[in-house]
Amino acid sequence: MGRYIIRRILWMVPVLFIISIITFGFAKLVPGGPFDREKPLPPEIVANLNKHFGLDQPTWKQYTDYMGFTRKPSGQFAGVIEGNLGPSYSSRSRTVNDIIRAHLPVSATLGLVALLIAVGIGLPLGVVAALKQNSGWDYVSMGVAIFGVSVPGLVLGPLLQILFAQSLGWFPVAGWGSLDQAIMPALTLGLESSAIIARLTRASMLQVIREDYIRTARAKGLSERVVMVRHALKNAFIPVATILGPLFAALITGTLVVERIFAIPGLGKYFVTSITNRDTPVVMGTALLYAAFLVIANLVVDITYAFLDPRIRYS
Amino acid sequence: MTAQERAAKRLADGRPMEGEGQQKITNLWADAWRRLIRNRAAMLGGVIIIVLILIAIFADRVAPYHYAVGDSNDNYMVPLWITRVLPGNMAAYAKIGNKFAVGADYLGRDLLSRVIYGARVSLPVGFIGAFTALLIGLVYGCIAGYYGGRTDNMMMRIVDIMYAFPTMLLIILLMAIFKTSFGGAQKPGTPAYNFNQISRAVDHFLGLQGGGMLFIFMGIGITAWMGIARLARGQILSIKQKEFIEASRMIGANDLRIIVRHILPNIMGPILVSVTLSIPSYILTEVFLSFIGLGVDPPTPSWGSMISEGVGALRSFPHEVLPPSIVLAITMFSFNFLGDGLRDALDPRMKGTS
Numbered sequence: 001m002g003r004y005i006i007r008r009i010l011w012m013v014p015v016l017f018i019i020s021i022i023t024f025g026f027a028k029l030v031p032g033g034p035f036d037r038e039k040p041l042p043p044e045i046v047a048n049l050n051k052h053f054g055l056d057q058p059t060w061k062q063y064t065d066y067m068g069f070t071r072k073p074s075g076q077f078a079g080v081i082e083g084n085l086g087p088s089y090s091s092r093s094r095t096v097n098d099i100i101r102a103h104l105p106v107s108a109t110l111g112l113v114a115l116l117i118a119v120g121i122g123l124p125l126g127v128v129a130a131l132k133q134n135s136g137w138d139y140v141s142m143g144v145a146i147f148g149v150s151v152p153g154l155v156l157g158p159l160l161q162i163l164f165a166q167s168l169g170w171f172p173v174a175g176w177g178s179l180d181q182a183i184m185p186a187l188t189l190g191l192e193s194s195a196i197i198a199r200l201t202r203a204s205m206l207q208v209i210r211e212d213y214i215r216t217a218r219a220k221g222l223s224e225r226v227v228m229v230r231h232a233l234k235n236a237f238i239p240v241a242t243i244l245g246p247l248f249a250a251l252i253t254g255t256l257v258v259e260r261i262f263a264i265p266g267l268g269k270y271f272v273t274s275i276t277n278r279d280t281p282v283v284m285g286t287a288l289l290y291a292a293f294l295v296i297a298n299l300v301v302d303i304t305y306a307f308l309d310p311r312i313r314y315s
Numbered sequence: 316m317t318a319q320e321r322a323a324k325r326l327a328d329g330r331p332m333e334g335e336g337q338q339k340i341t342n343l344w345a346d347a348w349r350r351l352i353r354n355r356a357a358m359l360g361g362v363i364i365i366v367l368i369l370i371a372i373f374a375d376r377v378a379p380y381h382y383a384v385g386d387s388n389d390n391y392m393v394p395l396w397i398t399r400v401l402p403g404n405m406a407a408y409a410k411i412g413n414k415f416a417v418g419a420d421y422l423g424r425d426l427l428s429r430v431i432y433g434a435r436v437s438l439p440v441g442f443i444g445a446f447t448a449l450l451i452g453l454v455y456g457c458i459a460g461y462y463g464g465r466t467d468n469m470m471m472r473i474v475d476i477m478y479a480f481p482t483m484l485l486i487i488l489l490m491a492i493f494k495t496s497f498g499g500a501q502k503p504g505t506p507a508y509n510f511n512q513i514s515r516a517v518d519h520f521l522g523l524q525g526g527g528m529l530f531i532f533m534g535i536g537i538t539a540w541m542g543i544a545r546l547a548r549g550q551i552l553s554i555k556q557k558e559f560i561e562a563s564r565m566i567g568a569n570d571l572r573i574i575v576r577h578i579l580p581n582i583m584g585p586i587l588v589s590v591t592l593s594i595p596s597y598i599l600t601e602v603f604l605s606f607i608g609l610g611v612d613p614p615t616p617s618w619g620s621m622i623s624e625g626v627g628a629l630r631s632f633p634h635e636v637l638p639p640s641i642v643l644a645i646t647m648f649s650f651n652f653l654g655d656g657l658r659d660a661l662d663p664r665m666k667g668t669s
Binding site for chain 2: 015146161257295
């Protein structure tokens with residue numbers, strides 16, 4: 001197990017490396033430069049800015065400078081491998097590290113609450129639907145699930161705003177900073193994901209409760225509750241855990257639609273503005289951050305498999 | 316021809332053996348069709364989708380106004396009954412009038428007409444996006460699964476890397492590249508110009524004046540094929556060892572014939588279900604792109620850009636966000652119901668799984 005984990009962690013390095021190359025290549029394929037303006041800057045200034053940021057170098061050199069493999073125009077080495085994600089071309093007073101430090105906590109808080117809501121609603125709903133298959137409960141929970149899949153966040157968000165903020169006045173319409181401002185965006189995010197979790201839980205639960213070892217557990221006289229919680233649910237959780245990995249990465253690093261609807265200062269908007277601003281270090285920073293979260297989350301998911309199902313062994 | 320060869324040929328062609336002919340042949344597809352018709356939710360979804368398609372085709376006859384023409388004196392005009400339903404005191408400051416069925420947007424354009432024309436964006440994205448993803452994924456998955464070995468290994472590693480790549484970021488990057496490289500005015504004679512002409516032809520074919528739909532199709536096609544490829548490969552792996560494949564190889568059928576005539580018909584069920592169930596996600600991708608301003612070019616209406624405009628004006632004019640939101644939700648419900656129904660019909664054991 002220990003060796004498996006170490007090998008997987010070592011594998012993360014080439015994966016992130018390949019992702020960094022692909023992202024850098026695509027970001028450089030977008031025509032235009034970061035200093036193009038509606039009213040063009042004097043060419044001397046653009047040339048100086050390009051020189052300052054090393055953008056006059058060939059693309060491969062820009063990449064190695066960024067990663068920290070080669071000396072930068074300023075004569076330093078500091079790059080991604082030393083934890084320095086570089087400057088931002090569009091907001092000159094902040095580095096990419098500053099941007100992530102300022103906005104990631106907001107997105108992460110929102111994402112974690114949303115994830116809790118998603119699991120908290122989705123899992124019980126799926127379990128109840130499976131245990132009482134084809135009953136009223138089943139139809140209710142599958143109705144909720146299909147509602148969650150069919151009403152995306154960018155429809156649900158405004159509807160919640162109109163209903164709970166403007167009509168009933170329970171919550172503020174938008175903004176960030178207090179608990180009551182977090183409820184509607186977290187619900188918008190969470191409900192969408194809870195639908196996926198509920199369907200998956202129901203499906204895998206239905207499969208698991210027909211397994212032989214469940215009959216064995218019943219036959220040896222265990223109470224129905226123990227059979228369901230200790231034996232069935234634990235195994236039924238495996239497919240659910242699989243999607244929790246990508247879901248975690250996506251929710252934590254910011255979901256720009258919900259952040260935009262509820263005017264939340266999260267990281268999500270930088271995924272778009274960095275690309276439209278040709279701000280390559282920010283594009284790279286957000287992409288690498290997301291990919292790192294994704295790879296780590298998937299590793300954690302794979303490790304939990306072994307705890308959930310003793311038949312799964314890693315070597 | 317020996318008896319064995321004849322039997323192999325019959326097997327390979329999927330015809331019944333002697334003695335089996337009298338038995339009533341129940342076709343998988345006929346069975347599935349019967350089950351699908353009995354599913355009321357799926358049928359309702361199907362009917363709504365057909366209505367939506369008809370509305371999209373005949374948009375110029377159905378829509379009361381042109382989607383891009385508005386009088387700025389009518390901006391945010393709203394019928395009186397809507398102000399009564401919606402919260403706030405809209406009647407006090409909004410322009411009240413019955414000129415538009417569900418009101419007008421910030422430029423005085425009819426919201427209903429824009430939603431109707433928006434179907435010409437969303438439905439093609441759903442269908443053509445699904446078709447592109449199916450085509451790329453099927454060819455890729457078939458090659459990987461059928462030839463196996465090192466080819467398979469390498470092709471699937473590429474898919475793994477694509478999976479680790481944030482899809483949202485990739486599609487935003489692709490749209491930025493397409494739009495700035497090929498969009499707008501280009502010099503005649505260059506490849507970008509030719510590409511731009513193709514894009515215009517596609518928009519024209521879909522009954523839109525501009526919009527850049529080709530780029531959206533390409534963006535979805537490039538980012539959405541991996542799931543289909545994996546599914547197709549897995550299905551082929553399980554079927555290519557079967558005796559009837561061996562039989563057809565024995566009588567000298569070439570690889571292409573084996574894949575197209577003997578493998579594909581047997582794996583189409585699960586793939587068709589997966590494609591149908593992913594149509595809503597393609598529609599949502601376009602809505603998302605237009606929401607962040609990288610989708611269709613204005614003034615072509617997209618439900619996504621309309622929702623984005625509506626969210627901006629939500630506090631004062633909540634009526635603007637509702638029509639595109641409601642129609643989008645209805646469309647998503649319909650496709651999900653039909654997709655679920657199709658899955659249940661093709662594989663009753665899978666009922667209720669996602």
